[in-house]
Amino acid sequence: MARMKFVCDAERCIECNGCVTACKNEHEVPWGVNRRRVVTLNDGVPGEKSISVACMHCSDAPCMAVCPVNCFYRTDEGVVLHDKDVCIGCGYCSYACPFGAPQFPSQGTFGVRGKMDKCTFCAGGPEANGSQAEFEKYGRNRLAEGKLPVCAEMCSTKALIAGDGDVVADIFRNRVLRRGKGAEVWGWGTAYGSKQAGQPGVTAPEGAKS
């Protein structure tokens, strides 16, 4: 099995925020904490693009690199998780993360600087799989139930795909081939400088799709 990955198809996302709602409901995430958000560029302008963003479970995670107490760990499936018993709520991961994934609850024992909370790819935390302690700290462990992240499974347009990286890539590739456009996953041109994914600031040739 490849690493677990998310991909959001900007051609399909309709900014319904169903993924955000599903995530908050499934994990009973506290008020003020959004593990997942929908970001829209050129909102209100024809041709606007939206994507759903959460922790991307980076292969070389910057949060992991900067954490002074090493509270992060990576599962065999490539899911980046953290141990709230070790986290000191310093916020370094928040500055390091390019996606704004780390969230800090403003209510609870630690006041305005609570222990970090983020998307777990519905994989829970270090507590026993499916236990009450795990649910209270990290939310539901759907992977251990043989299910995929609820945000992707609830997505009405199937813009958000989550699962085994190979399968996710295959579904997306097939989709792009069928519709004949939209291969440029939002932000990839900027992040990786890929010509195939489209370079930022370069005018597309006349007649080119998307």
Next chain:
Amino acid sequence: MKKIIFTVVLVAGLSACGDQPQALETSTKDSAAYTGTGKAFVNQDWKQGDKASWESQLKARNQYGQNDYTRMN
């Protein structure tokens, strides 16, 4: 004799120059997802604890749940 003592002191002194391992490691242990929750409230299409069946279950779920081309056609 002096040479031996000098060598021993030298080796002992050099050992102080050793670097501590700086690899990113955490002491946190988590049980693998394929081990399941041990509860009934799981998808029934796989056997808890069986890694191969867990993987194939997730791949199948990916296809029938998120690949609408296979669902429609």
